[in-house]
Amino acid sequence: MRELAAAYAATLPGLDTHSLMAGLQGVTLTFMAMGDRDGAYDPEHQVILINSRVRPERQRFTLAHEIGHALLLGDDDLLSDLHDNFEGDRLEEVIETLCNAAAAAILMPEPLIAEVLTRFGPSGRALAELSRRADVSATSALYALAERTQAPVIYAVCAVGRVDVGPGEAEDERPAGKALTVRASSAAPSVKYSLRPGTPIPDDHPVAVALDTNFPLAQDSYVPFRSGRKMPAYVDAFPERHRALVSFALPVRASEPGREEV
Known part of the structure; x- marks a missing residue:
């Protein structure tokens, strides 16, 4: 899943909100009030929905997460492996985890994390810098940084x-x-x-x-x-x-x- 996401991110013109969509042909992006939901991907109508009432950094991570859903649905081999190994609620949990991993890989690519760790070491400042430069929440940056320390x-x-x-x-x-x-x-x-x-x-x-x-x-x-x-x-x-x-x-x-x- 990380390889899919990293390959996708490498084709993008940038990592701002609208540039993130550049690699999904025919998919539109819509912001709207969604109650308790942060976002959703509707493959039938080719649209990603993002809750307009959550924080911008949350919107951005949610967008990358929903792009992960689109990438997953486009990979028949990975999707088949998931359905062979999981079912029901557990399948849904695994898919959500994989899409979070995809979002992290898109917004916090390996070179960025390596640069931050090289410059600041495994420190509180490194955590702040990764959060700022990737424009993600400190919690999202925390998990990505820990995994690569x-x-x-x-x-x-x-x-x-x-x-x-x-x-x-x-x-x-x-x-x-x-x-x-x-x-x-x-x-x-x-x-x-x-x-x-x-x-x-x-x-x-x-x-x-x-x-x-x-x-x-x-x-x-x-x-x-x-x-x-x-x-x-x-x-x-x-x-x-x-x-x-x-x-x-x-x-x-x-x-x-x-x-x-x-």
Whole structure:
């Protein structure tokens, strides 16, 4: 699916909204109110529909996702393999995952990610730069960057929000009100840990300090797992628009097969 998407993107005159459509002959693009849906591809009428009421960056990723649907429907071999191996709801889940992978490959091509990592390293700044240059959400950039990072690194997008009570926790074990929490997280393939969304960030942690002062901060600290465990890490926090884009570089020994959420 990534190969299909990358080949498609290579033929485009640009990656702006209308240039993204240039490779789909006969397909039109329509923006309209769609309620809770972000978009849809109607192969019968050759039209891609995009919700006009969502954020521009979301519209753009949705457009690339729907282009992924069109590419998939045009590849008989891949489509046949999917129907041979999956069915029902699971088939739909796999197709949606593949179309997200296609969208990432179109909007964040390998050369761009390689350039960002070469220039900024696996850092919070790299996450911000990829999001800005690809014009995608920080969450979309996070997953793409993590997948292509060789070093043992956990990436996270942190922002102020309500602290959720985890399974088995009493209400009085977490502070009431709002706090800085993890909104999204993903780790490099070599890392077996991930950060659960909703994980609180302590007030004295470098991520919180960077957000409070609005200055980037990089120093030795720790990963604040929700379980209370503190794993040593080099923290690079880049504040941007009321959120912090973060990388936690782990010791090499933390790089082990498998993955668990702490």
